[in-house]
Amino acid sequence: MPTISDTVTTPDGTCPVTFTTPEGTGPWPAVLMYPDAGGPRQVFRDMAAQLAGYGYAVLVPDIYYRSGDWAPFDLNTAFTNPDERQRLMTMMGGITPDKMTSDATAFFDYLESRPEVSGTTFGTTGYCMGGRTSLIVAGRLPERVAAAMSFHGGGLAADDPGSPHLLADQIQAAVYVGGAENDASFTPDAAETLDKALTAAGVEHTIEWYPALHGFAVADHSAAYDKAAAQRHWDAMKDYFGAHLPR
Template sequence: MTPDAARRSAPPAAHLASEALPLTSSGAALGEALLARAGRPLDPQDRRSQHSVATLQGCVPRIDVNIPAPDGRCPATLHLPDGEGPWPAVLLFPDAGGARETFREMADRVAAMGYATLLPDVYYRAGDWAPFDTATAVGDPEERARLGELMGGLTRERIVADSGAFLEFLLSRPEVTGAAVGTTGYCRGGRMSLIAAAAHPDRIAAAASFHGGRLAVADHPESLHRAADRIRATVYVAGAVEDGSFTAEQGELLRKARSDVGVQHTVEFYPARHGFAVPDNPTYDPDAAARHWAALKELYRAHFQG
């Protein structure tokens, strides 16, 4: 196993309850059969990392892949629905803690809805970075500094370039059907989801952001409300009532900007705290998370299964 594959396969922090159990005995055979049905032999780089997991949603095949990206190769996992493809696709942007087992399980759940789901390592430029313990990272000065350095490297220009590479890769896969995908993102990833929708309007049909921060800042030249006229996707934004990084005033700024240009959108606030949708966050809220899953399912159903 390569270092990248080993890192992406690392177990979650000890305080987390995992819903996914690796099935190593038949995963490769299952993946080979799935790709054969899609009309494509396994890429040699994919073959060694093909596996499947059992989740509460059923059996979800995962493929570890490497995406040609602007500044190197970006490790990612492609999560496939069980059964015959091809399928519509979703690009999932993780929160500030980056791609980890919690988000792989979330990508499994999106895949179980019927979507080929790509979860990229958005910090690929940092190489083989060590995962964070989300329960303690913010309170630990060294870890907080390390997290800040990783986040600081994701400029808007890099997000635009990287998301273009992710979309190119995803839409080229034989497991994927259609010319446009859905996106979703959490925390920092929510902002990335909306940046991508504005930068690649022909390739993103539905975009979601959950507890994304600083989405609309009136006096900031890169505020997302200024890009409303470039978005063609239907947009769903869910903030948290207890979240100073995305306030009701920001939400209203987004609503007005999108209404003015005719973008189909929803902006609402859940009675929860920042981080409500991600199971390994200390602020995880099961009720708000369930509401988020229902909203995401309906957003994608309307565009890809309606």
């Protein structure tokens, strides 16, 4: 699929992005794809291309652009190597809900400016920490998000003032959450809390469990990747965005 590297100006600097479109002239509805804690890398360019093949323009941002020229992470070892874990947790912790919101505003403005993109509302999807970001952005920028998806996302209903479930009454998007079974970052209790919050707010939503490990959808996370679960997640994205993103 056609892919360009570009930059988006945000209040905090210049964020590198990749922008992938289907073959042809378009325009197409657009999806903002948030990577997992490992950040943008080849596997997410491949994933953007696969989603583009379903008929979407896809933007993948460098979520760590404020850290400058950062070294890539290997998620198979990053959490077991003390130095890498500290570096990763520090960089993750620097991405606050306020920064997610200001960044997403710039990303949506960029998408709206592209001739390849149709409409003024968008989809969001994300993995791990990106799944949490996807829902926070849907709550903080409700007028711009038509469908928000999260896969093996953590902290979706946490004891944290920035938890996405506290934004339920602001969300206008349809929400899909694909949780990993036996995932300490998104437990059945957390799923129940999220479900109750979304239901009380009248948000159309689906929460499903995948019999796989946290990280099941991302192929280079070999310790957790599950081919069957990954395919199920692709089918879910194709169906959910197909039903909820304007064409």
